[in-house]
Structure formats: C-alpha cells, structure tokens
Amino acid sequence: MVFAQTEFQHDKSDGPVPLDAKDRLTQIVSRFIPRTFPWSIVRRSVTPLLLIALWQYATAVGWVDPAVLAPPSQVWATFVELSSTGEILVHVLTSLQRVLLGLAIGGTVAVMLGVASGLSKLGEEAIDPPLQMIRAMPSLGTAPLLVIWLGIDEGVKVGLVAIGVVFPLYINLYKGIRGIDRRFAELAQMCGASRRELLTRVILPGALPSALVGLRLSLGIAWLSLVIGEGINAQGGIGYLVAQGRNALQTDWIILGLVLYAILGLLMEALVRLLEWRLLPWSRGFLK
C-alpha cells in the first residue's frame, strides 16, 4: 500500500507534460466547436462530394463530352423537371410495387419451403435437392421462359423478382433452423416444453437472425432482377426512364434511373436493418 503511494507521488512529481503546437491548436479549435460535433460524418462526405465536383468540372471544361456523360447538374435538372409534373413519383411507385409484389410471392414460397425442410428430415429430402438444382441455373436467365409463361408486361418483371428472392431466403432460413443448438432441444425436454413452445420460443427466434440475413440478400437480388425485368419491355417504372434515355441518347435520364434504383434499394435495406433492430433486441450488444 505504502509502496503504491510513493510510486504515485513519484509520477506526480514529473509535472504536466508540455503541450506541443498541435495540441494547443486542438484546444483553441475545440473552444469554438461543441465536443459532440459529428466530425466523422463531415470527413466521410468529403470524398463523394469531391468526386461529384470533379464530374461536374470535367464536363464543364470539356474533358468529357456531355453527350457521353451528362453532368450532375443536368441530372438534377431532369429530376426537378420530372418531379414537378409528378411523373417521377408514378414511375418510382410502379417499380416499388413490382418489387414488393415479387418479394411477397417469393418470400412466402421461401418461408414455406425453408420451414418445411428445416423442421423435417423428410421435408429436406423432398425439397432441398430440386431447389439446389434450380438454384444452379442463373435466375435472370429464366427471363425468356417467364415472358412466354407469364407475359411480357407485369408477369416477367414480378416473376423474375419472385424467383430471385426465393433462394437466398430459403437457404438462410433452412440453415438458421438447422443451426440451432441441439442442447436447446434437450433443455426444452427437461423443462417440459410443448411442441408449440419449442417452435415459437426456440426454433423460430433462433432462426430469425439468419432469416433476416437471407432477406437482406434477397432484397439485393430483387432490385437486380427488377432492373433486368424492366429492361425487357419497359412500360412505366424506373426502367422506362432508363429506356427513354437510351432511345433518345440522353444519359441524364439513364443516370437518374440508376440513382433512383440505388436510393430505393438503400431505403429498403435500411428498413430491414430497422426490422432487425426491432426483432433482435437481445443481440444488440453484438451488432454494435
């Protein structure tokens, strides 16, 4: 105890370490700016903003022909113009509707198949092999078949999304159910839990994190499928904007379409993250 005290005093006698110039500057700056200012966000935005500025500059001084790549200002102008008539909202909603419909159909199929093959060995033997075989085929390559089967209008678009969505969700749900610790089944037996309790309190919550990962992967594929589907025969939707741009050699329309796809994709991704936050409160500690 005494020993510790003397050491402590010895430390103190060294006195404060002199500040170097950089530290002093930091001190002065921090007097004017609140400590909680989100500097990280500012630093992260610098590179993207610089890239956009460079893009604008390159088209303005003629490094890049605006006919090859429209400047950001023109993309923005097109956006404002199309927004003022409300046209853009109709296209966005059309695309969103197609994705949601495809997700609902594909998601329902995936959940039913995943639960069936996750919960029973027989289900796995019946469902898994054919599904793995179909999965080996590129889902986007089924477009010509879907055109014949479901029609070139809404059918092929929604169908492509639905098919693309099934596999990631199915695989992750199935894996999630099978990955649950066997010792929990023992525990359920010892506690006298009913089959229903085993399902609702052990299996489903245990498989949920994996299923949500599957949903996120599915979302990515859903938008990709939609881009291909709307590219086949665009009647309304964001793909229509892109096709218009292609036909009129207007790159600003194409870029606007791509940006809209990206924003919608990000928004839905954020929605699933929110869902994860709400549904998996017990794992928040690890998600951070």
Add this chain to the structure above:
Amino acid sequence: MNVAVSHAALAQSLTPGLSATDVRKTFGERTVLEGVNLSVQRGEIVAIVGESGCGKSTLLRLFAGLDTATSGKVSVDGKVSIAFQDSRLLPWLKVWENVAFGLRLLQAERKKQALAVLEEVGLGKLWDAWPATLSGGEGQRVALARALIHHPAVLLLDEPFGALDALTRIRMHALMLNLWRKHGFTVALVTHDVDEALTLADSVVVLGEGKVLDQFTIEAQRPRNRLDPGFGRLRERVLGLLGVPAL
C-alpha cells in the same frame, strides 16, 4: 388400518430418491458405464466425483431421462430438474421468460412464479435483463431458478459451478445449501472438484472408468471445516482412488 398406513409410510421413506442398478451404457463400441450400482436416500445430497470422461455426466443424463441405459435400471423418485454446466439460457428470452420456459400456466401466473424463484436465488432485480448481459454466476442462478420453478423432488446438477470463479463458487455453494434446506429435495451433484464434493455432500460416489470405485457417507455437520483431519483423510482417499497426488 393404522398399521397398514404406517407400513406404507415406512416403505415410502425407504424408497431411495435416486437409484441405479447394474447400469451399463455404451455408445457404439465405447463402454461408458459398466455395471453402476448406487442408491441415494431421499433428501440427501450425493456428489458424484470423477475425472472427466469417467461417465459421471452420462450417469446424470440417465437420471434426467435424456439418455436411456443400454441395460440395467435407473429410477428417480419424483419430478426431476437439471442445471447444466453451461447455464443454457435462451438468448432471445428475457431472464424471467427463461425461468418460466416450459411452465404451462397463464402468462400472469408464469411471470409471478418466475419472479418468486428469481427472488429466491437472489436475482429479483434482474428479471427483465437479457441473458447476454449476465455474469457467469448470475447465469447459473437463473439456471437454478429455472430448475426450481418446477418444484423438483430431485435436482440434478451437472458441474454447475465448474466454470465460476472461486469466490462466486463459494456463494453458489451457500445458495445451493440454503435452497436444499428449504425445499428438501434430493440433490445429485456431478463434479470433478473433490473439495466441493466433500464440503457439500451427505454421501460421495467416486466414479472411475465406468464403475463405482468407492461410496461413503459424510456425517460431519455443515459448515464443514476443510482443515479438519477427517476432511483431509477423505480427500486423500478420494484423490488416491483417482490417481492424483494430494497436495
């Protein structure tokens, strides 16, 4: 009539809380238990001691009904609950929901009973916590509460204190003894800690290579003095059987 009743009562009091008769258990080629015989009086604490891999956990699993014996007979008098070495809490259920897991009652009653047993193990305040936020000792208390809520006649403990730090382990020993005094259940404690066994148990079963090497009772009052020469002699005896030099 009276005689008949007292006979019945006598017979009941003689029914062992826990017994194994010529129990063999094989997993494929490997024989884990070969002819285990033991009998534990109701309300007693028996410690089953042995090296890892000696079959003591297998024996406990047979008592729990999680495995069946290859031959021989295992009997348990009344309801069984078990606490495992890993607290085995469902991470997605709150502490109280873990405790009430499997309890077939209305939600309000489940919660009430869960809170009551959590209070009993000294965790009343943490009823609404997530398992991931608990310490090792707290997790084991929840596991104990979950075992208690079913009012077991026999409590099986599979090295429940093995992973705890020394101080927490002593606290858990005291908790276990208090609960045992209050509820009077039979306890079968599997452990590789000889001192723990000698401190807590009424009788000790030493298991080695699938057989009972030794079985003795300890009459000494609790709390027991580890410095007592009798304690030291028993310790040497058990360690000798297990082939470990006593320090």
